[in-house]
Amino acid sequence: MNPPSTRQDSQVDRTSANGAPSPLEIHDLTVAYHKKPVLYGIDLTVPAGTLVGIIGPNGAGKSTLIKAIMGQLPATSGWVRIFGQSFKEACTRVGYVPQRESVDWDFPVSVMDVVLMGRYGRLGLFKRPRLEDHDIARACLEKVKMLPFASRQIGNLSGGQQQRVFLARALAQESDLYLMDEPFAGVDAATESAIVMLLQELKTRGKTLLVVHHDLATAKDYFDNLLLLNMRLVAFGKTADVFTQEILQKTYGGRLTILSEVADTVRRQT
Amino acid sequence: MSLIPPFDFQRVFVEPWAEGGALHGWILAMAVLVGMACGLVGNYLLLRRMALIGDAISHSVLPGLVLAFMLAHSRHIGVMFAGALAAGLVTVFLIEFIHKKSRVKPDAAICITFTTLFAIGVVLTSLIDKGGLHIDAECILYGEIAFVPLEPPVKILGRALGPQPVLQMLGVTAGVVVLIVLFYKELLASSFDPGLTASLGFNVTAMHYGLMAALSIVVVSAFEAVGAIMVVAMLIIPGMTAAQLSDHLATRHWLVGVHSILSGLLGLHLSVWLNCSMAGAMVLTGAGFFVLAWLFSPSQGMIHRWRRPDAPGDTVSQFQ
Ligand SMILES: Nc1ncnc2c1ncn2[C@@H]1O[C@H](COP(=O)(O)OP(=O)(O)OP(=O)(O)O)[C@@H](O)[C@H]1O
Ligand SMILES: [Mg+2]
Numbered sequence: 001m002n003p004p005s006t007r008q009d010s011q012v013d014r015t016s017a018n019g020a021p022s023p024l025e026i027h028d029l030t031v032a033y034h035k036k037p038v039l040y041g042i043d044l045t046v047p048a049g050t051l052v053g054i055i056g057p058n059g060a061g062k063s064t065l066i067k068a069i070m071g072q073l074p075a076t077s078g079w080v081r082i083f084g085q086s087f088k089e090a091c092t093r094v095g096y097v098p099q100r101e102s103v104d105w106d107f108p109v110s111v112m113d114v115v116l117m118g119r120y121g122r123l124g125l126f127k128r129p130r131l132e133d134h135d136i137a138r139a140c141l142e143k144v145k146m147l148p149f150a151s152r153q154i155g156n157l158s159g160g161q162q163q164r165v166f167l168a169r170a171l172a173q174e175s176d177l178y179l180m181d182e183p184f185a186g187v188d189a190a191t192e193s194a195i196v197m198l199l200q201e202l203k204t205r206g207k208t209l210l211v212v213h214h215d216l217a218t219a220k221d222y223f224d225n226l227l228l229l230n231m232r233l234v235a236f237g238k239t240a241d242v243f244t245q246e247i248l249q250k251t252y253g254g255r256l257t258i259l260s261e262v263a264d265t266v267r268r269q270t
Numbered sequence: 271m272s273l274i275p276p277f278d279f280q281r282v283f284v285e286p287w288a289e290g291g292a293l294h295g296w297i298l299a300m301a302v303l304v305g306m307a308c309g310l311v312g313n314y315l316l317l318r319r320m321a322l323i324g325d326a327i328s329h330s331v332l333p334g335l336v337l338a339f340m341l342a343h344s345r346h347i348g349v350m351f352a353g354a355l356a357a358g359l360v361t362v363f364l365i366e367f368i369h370k371k372s373r374v375k376p377d378a379a380i381c382i383t384f385t386t387l388f389a390i391g392v393v394l395t396s397l398i399d400k401g402g403l404h405i406d407a408e409c410i411l412y413g414e415i416a417f418v419p420l421e422p423p424v425k426i427l428g429r430a431l432g433p434q435p436v437l438q439m440l441g442v443t444a445g446v447v448v449l450i451v452l453f454y455k456e457l458l459a460s461s462f463d464p465g466l467t468a469s470l471g472f473n474v475t476a477m478h479y480g481l482m483a484a485l486s487i488v489v490v491s492a493f494e495a496v497g498a499i500m501v502v503a504m505l506i507i508p509g510m511t512a513a514q515l516s517d518h519l520a521t522r523h524w525l526v527g528v529h530s531i532l533s534g535l536l537g538l539h540l541s542v543w544l545n546c547s548m549a550g551a552m553v554l555t556g557a558g559f560f561v562l563a564w565l566f567s568p569s570q571g572m573i574h575r576w577r578r579p580d581a582p583g584d585t586v587s588q589f590q
Contacts, residue, residue, distance in 0.1 A: 070469045091471040098465055107317065107462050108517045117459045121470030126452055153517040173470075 021084030023048050023177045023208040024069065029078035031061070031068045037076065038064050040232040046210070046225075048176075051203040053223030053239075054212045057252050060230045062212045063099055066179045070096060082177060092121045095175035097166045097183050099212075105155040111165050112150040115141055118172030133172075140171040143198060159186035167195060178202065178209040185214070196222050216248070275545060282543040296419040298534050300436050301552050304415075304492045305530020307443040308501060309508030310450060311485050313522055316509045317461040322377060323362065323482070324505035326384035328489045328498055330361040332391030335490070340398060347438060350494075351487060358486025359479060361387060413497040416541075416548045421495070435495035442491045446484060450523065457481070458519055500549040504530070507556040514563035529559055 022045050029042040039061045046052060054062050067073045069080050071087040082090040095118070115137040116129045123129065129137075141147040144164040154162060163183060170178055184192050199209055199222075210227070213219050219226065219239075226242050228234040228251040235242040235251075286294045308324075315324055334357020335350055342349040361383055368379040423430040424437050431437060450457065460467040460477045468474045485505075492501045512525035537552030544551065 067465075070465075072465060072468060088471065091469060094469060096466055096469045098463065102465060103463060104317075104319075108513070108519050108522060109458070109462055110518070113458070114462075117455075117463070117466065117470075120455055120459055120467070120472070123455070125456065125472075128455065169466075 056229035095170035095173035097180040099181040118169040140168040301534030303439040308504035309526035312505040312509040330387035354490030415496040503553040511560040
């Protein structure tokens with residue numbers, strides 16, 4: 001006879017009723033700046049252990065999508081669930097690499113300090129990074145080949161090196177879901193392929209990654225899934241299925257999609 | 271040359287401490303405490319590119335003080351702090367509100383907010399004067415550190431501990447130090463990358479308003495005793511000097527401490543020599559240290575750059 005299930009068991013049952021909750025589930029998400037929508041009705045469920053490339057033209061709303069997932073921008077409608085929870089509840093499970101220009105490079109922090117910031121979420125209020133956190137930070141720097149620069153002030157690095165430091169910081173977060181905004185911007189080819197290897201390794205360890213990427217030529221080889229975005233979700237699926245002439249045309253095509261045309265008209269009127 | 275009195279070592283450096291040593295001791299203590307409290311908060315203002323906010327709050331505190339005074343009919347320090355806090359937070363909120371809800375740039379938003387609030391303070395002050403109450407706007411804006419030892423002392427169990435403004439400033443400075451020690455990593459991360467810090471689950475807005483609250487308290491408790499020039503200057507000068515010398519925030523905090531001791535001490539002697547305003551002399555000395563740091567900083571000073579024009583770029587060539 002089985003003992004009656006404990007409270008913990010029932011909780012596990014609840015979340016795993018139809019498999020574990022998806023790392024990222026977005027329903028009918030609309031985001032607006034100053035009342036002008038830039039993302040319309042995004043519906044999306046990302047399975048665990050996938051490496052997703054987000055592609056779309058400039059101003060398509062890629063950065064906006066990432067910020068909205070992290071609750072940094074309020075949604076006009078819809079919701080985002082991360083591992084079945086709100087972002088606030090699940091924030092320690094999410095790692096983030098910002099688009100480069102959002103940072104003050106004169107800031108008095110060393111490379112090591114920046115990577116240690118990745119540990120802050122786990123430490124919580126008041127606690128200082130421990131020896132263990134320093135070890136993890138050092139290991140992450142080693143992975144992106146930046147350990148020799150650990151004590152450098154971050155402004156004294158090349159653009160590609162800075163990008164690798166932010167990658168190391170995201171690694172130090174030891175998250176399950178990674179959101180990366182153009183991690184390849186300004187990186188040389190050797191570094192780029194090293195980063196791709198790293199992303200693929202994370203994927204095989206069961207992590208889920210969403211990576212904004214600009215280069216269509218390499219997108220097909222880097223990512224097993226693609227999310228094509230232009231104000232609305234044009235397509236999301238296996239690279240082989242969605243990387244087609246027709247869908248790319250729809251995303252990038254000389255003609256704007258109908259929705260963005262509507263938005264433009266509205267914008268002109270207000 | 272008769273403008274500048276002859277330099278007499280005995281008169282300038284020895285006599286202040288031989289006669290009226292206690293007097294000068296309190297002045298120096300006040301100067302150092304103001305320098306430290308303002309400089310530590312100022313370090314974060316500089317990092318967040320909010321140097322102007324210090325200026326704004328030091329003006330917009332006036333209506334807060336006047337309103338608190340009108341409502342409570344008291345100059346108790348709790349009342350003053352409440353008034354200053356409210357004024358400081360309202361200022362910051364208004365600046366952000368104007369900036370976000372219009373196309374006004376942050377610097378313009380700051381200017382319109384604090385000048386308007388200050389004007390409200392001036393008008394309120396004259397209204398009070400007509401009503402028979404008296405509040406001295408001059409005194410609020412142009413306090414002078416030399417008068418600090420003349421303030422009534424705080425007595426505990428019949429023993430005089432020291433002038434009230436100095437002890438109050440000691441409490442405030444200690445508070446600032448404790449807050450920085452407790453929230454060092456949160457303040458660092460939220461100043462550096464608010465987006466990431468929020469994504470790690472920290473409340474960035476609370477950090478921001480907390481810093482502004484601390485700034486308001488520091489400003490108001492320094493302000494009445496030492497005057498606006500010294501407060502606004504000390505919010506920025508020590509931090510800027512430290513920034514020339516170090517690329518590490520904790521080191522910058524220590525350097526701010528050193529800067530406030532040196533500029534207080536040498537400024538005091540300068541004012542004895544020139545027979546001029548003490549607050550003015552201390553600010554000048556502090557600015558002098560900034561110029562020295564700017565010229566001679568080992569890593570980023572003008573001299574260093576002049577001798578090695580390629581200095582900041584040398585690192586890129588080492589990239590693999
Ligand atoms: N802070 C803002 N205020 C108003 N509009 C904004 C703001 N940030 C972005 N937008 C607008 O939202 C739209 C989407 O911007 P977003 O930054 O998400 O684009 P993106 O896909 O990341 O582009 P890129 O490839 O250039 O990084 C753009 O039309 C942009 O003009
Ligand atoms: Mg972007």
